Amino acid sequence: xxxxxxxxxxxxxxMAGQVAADxxxxxxxxxxxxxxxxxxxxxxxxxxxxxxxxxxxQATDGAIADHLDSVLAARFGGAQGxxxxxxxxxxxxxxxxxxxARRAAAGLRIALPVVTAPDQPLVFRPWTPDAPMQPGRWxxxxxxxxxxVVPQLVLAPTVGWDGGRFRLGYGGGFYDRTxxxxxxxxxxxxxxxxxxxxxxxxxxxHDAALDLIVTEAGPRP
Numbered sequence: 001x002x003x004x005x006x007x008x009x010x011x012x013x014x015m016a017g018q019v020a021a022d023x024x025x026x027x028x029x030x031x032x033x034x035x036x037x038x039x040x041x042x043x044x045x046x047x048x049x050x051x052x053x054x055x056x057x058q059a060t061d062g063a064i065a066d067h068l069d070s071v072l073a074a075r076f077g078g079a080q081g082x083x084x085x086x087x088x089x090x091x092x093x094x095x096x097x098x099x100x101a102r103r104a105a106a107g108l109r110i111a112l113p114v115v116t117a118p119d120q121p122l123v124f125r126p127w128t129p130d131a132p133m134q135p136g137r138w139x140x141x142x143x144x145x146x147x148x149v150v151p152q153l154v155l156a157p158t159v160g161w162d163g164g165r166f167r168l169g170y171g172g173g174f175y176d177r178t179x180x181x182x183x184x185x186x187x188x189x190x191x192x193x194x195x196x197x198x199x200x201x202x203x204x205x206h207d208a209a210l211d212l213i214v215t216e217a218g219p220r221p
Contacts, residue, residue, distance in 0.1 A: 037202040041168060048159050048196055052092040060193060063216040065099035071189070071212065071219055076153065085111045085124050085151035088141050093157040094191050101129040111149050114142045121178040123148050151186050156210060158192035165190065165210040166203045179208040187211050
């Protein structure tokens, strides 16, 4: 679910190198404040990505998966019958693929996001462990099908996050765009790390708050 170099891979939901510099000021907010926010995000993103590369992925990813199971059980009756949009992990993102396979085997409907164009909302295609895959935009694997589904739950990987449940991603704005476009809006769960918590991400008018954040420490309201 990047940075300044378009050759770097990023989550299908985010690609800073494909976004115009004025993206952070889409509703004519103060241009100086918008530029400051964009600069701060670039610097903070780079720091968090560097720190994320050194984490104990096995411990954190397993804990996140366990907490996610608890959230789905407590709030959505296990989410049976719902479409849950997950993501294909890149750049040290929490790897939920074992969880996806396990839950798909138990009957959960899993989907993956697909970028169709830099300035468009994501679409979602169904995924199973044996689904044929193909390289998508930026070579990130995606289901090799044209079938689309509409998720009721979206798992959005975060680089950073704050107490307002605003998400710092890679800068492409795809999840913001998607949550704004889908009706009814799906319940959006940010998947992140405790180390990624920030006092604020300096949200801009386009930023969409998530409904919940789940980290290795549990759900973060």
